[in-house]
Amino acid sequence: MDGYAGTVDTTLVRDGGLPAGTDATLQLSWQAIGQDAARPLLAFDLTSVxxxxxxxxxxxxxxxxxxxPQPITVTVQPLLRLWNEPYATWLDAYIGAPWIEPGAGPSVSTASRPGTAPGAAGRQHRTARDLTGLVGAWVANPNDNFGVLLQxxxxxxxxxNLLLxxxxxxxxxxxxxxxxxxxGTPDDPTPPRPTPRCRVKRQRLHQRPVRPKRVxxxxxxxxxxxxxATLSSTFPDTNYGGASDLSANWITYFYPPQVEGNSLLRVDLWDIPADATIDGAELSLFLLERSAPQQVTLRVYELLRHWSEAETTWHRNFTRQTWSVPARPAATSTAATPSAEISLDMSRGWITIPLTSLVQSGLRSRNKTTVSFWKLLPWVTTTSSISLPARTTSSRACARS
Known part of the structure; x- marks a missing residue:
């Protein structure tokens, strides 16, 4: 609405299953045995206030x-920790980060936060909740805004069972x-400058502001x-999310020549404000091995679809979802043009890939909690492969801003 794209939401379902971050509805459920079965999460970006x-x-x-037709009471509770819309489930806030208790139990609190009140729902077609106290606290302390849970x-x-x-x-x-x-106004008025009583020239020292650098x-x-994770066309249904290295392979004994394997990387940059200006960002990877003596061009594409490290394969981004085109650049899975590319002529050592524009656009994206998706593709004129350490080892891959 009016260009606003700062809402994220999903449903945590007690019976488990796939993340529901892309569903067109949110689910509120109560079971006859005396427990709730589905809890929606919602968050709004309030940085414009x-x-x-x-x-x-x-x-x-x-x-x-x-x-x-049955009566139901809905309570809105503030969340006290990060969660990721594409990956949040009843068990996990995001991949590799389980809730303290399934269903975001003790991760929420009503005693320490104002503005959460129960209200009736069920027969109505709309339901409203007063969040004045909560929003006031979030605006004053933006880092505390993790959204709310509906129970x-x-x-x-x-x-x-209600669908919202x-x-x-x-x-x-x-x-x-x-x-x-x-x-209130966005900026406090600038106080008038005092009139000097003498004409003594004073030298102003202009210091360049120190910008934070994060690794x-x-x-x-x-x-x-x-x-x-690595995607392999040789083993198209095998997941390599737990492997200790990443591979990118190009082969010419097929006609036409084609990619045999590529790598996916993602870095969560939640702690960088969405309106931050990125002066520089680079991805550093350690090259373990390059099989051919010919020069290799490594290209980085922005991924346009979500994927799970523990589930993705050549054919699938999730266990029950397939890539539009298996592991290849396509309009609905990968950006048509690379975000960066570098030429490799070394056999081993550190390589650095500039990703400033990719990280900047990721911060501005609709899903700001899922900032960066990258695909590494080799592009050479002969059979070649490269091997990189994965994050499951002591990988030094990093992004700087």
């Missing part, structure tokens, strides 16, 4: 796509809406946001 603003009101509006409470012995429109709904009107009313490496300072 000035930090100094005074929040007058904030109302969350949700559209009930499929009402239920259902029904009557023992009665099953209740998600941000992926075909129609804009029923999508989740957070209406924030506030006072992302698996295991460094506890970072666990590096994901990678």
């Amino acid at each position: 000035p930090v100094t603003a005074t929040i007058i009101s904030a109302v969350l509006d949700l559209s009930v796509v499929t009402p239920d 259902a409470q029904g009557v023992a012995g009665v099953d209740v 429109a998600s941000r992926e709904s075909d129609n804009i009107a029923p999508r989740p809406r957070l209406t924030v009313t506030y006072t 992302y490496r698996q295991g460094l300072d506890g970072f666990q946001g590096f994901y990678d």
Whole structure:
């Protein structure tokens, strides 16, 4: 709406299954045995609201796509930790990071946060919740904004199931809406400069602001946001997400020559603000082996579809989802043109790939919690392969900003 694309949502389903981040609906469920079975998560990017603003009101509006005649109470609770829309499930906040308790249990709190109140739903076609206190706290402390969890409470012995429109709904009107009313201006007025009482010339020292530089490496300072896997056409149904190295292969004994294997990499850059300006970003990889003496051109493409390190293969990005074209550049899976490319003539050693524009565009993307997807493809005139350490070893692959 009005160009806003800062909403992320998904449903955590108790019975497990695939992540639901791309579903057109959110599910709220209560089971007759006395427990809830599905919990939606929602988050809104509030960086456009000035930090100094005074929040007058904030109302969350949700559209009930499929009402239920049975009564149900819905409680909205603030989340206290990161989660990833494409990968969040009942067990995991994101790949490799389980919830403290399944279903985001103790990861939420109502005692320490204001503005969460239960309300009735079930028979209605819309439901609204007052989040004024929560939004005020988030605007004042943006790093605390992890969104909310919706939890259902029904009557023992009665099953209740509600479907709510998600941000992926075909129609804009029923999508989740957070209406924030506030006072304040983006910037405080600049105070007038005092009139000098004498004409003494003073030299101003202009210091260049120090920009933060961050290195992302698996295991460094506890970072666990590096994901990678090799896709092999020779073993198209084998997952190599747990392998200790990555491979990119090109063969010419087929006609026409073709890629036999490529590598996928992803780095979670949640701690970089979405509106940050990236001065520079580079991916450093250690080349373990290159099989042919000829020069190899390594190309990096931006991936346009999500994938799971533990499930992806040559044919599939998830266990139950296939690539549009198996592991190859295609309009619906990979950007048509490479984001970067470098020529390799070494057999072993560090290589650096500039990715400034790719990281910058990733921060501006619709799914800002899933910033960077990269595919490495070799491009040579003869049979060749290269081998790189994967993040499961002491890989030094990093991105800098």
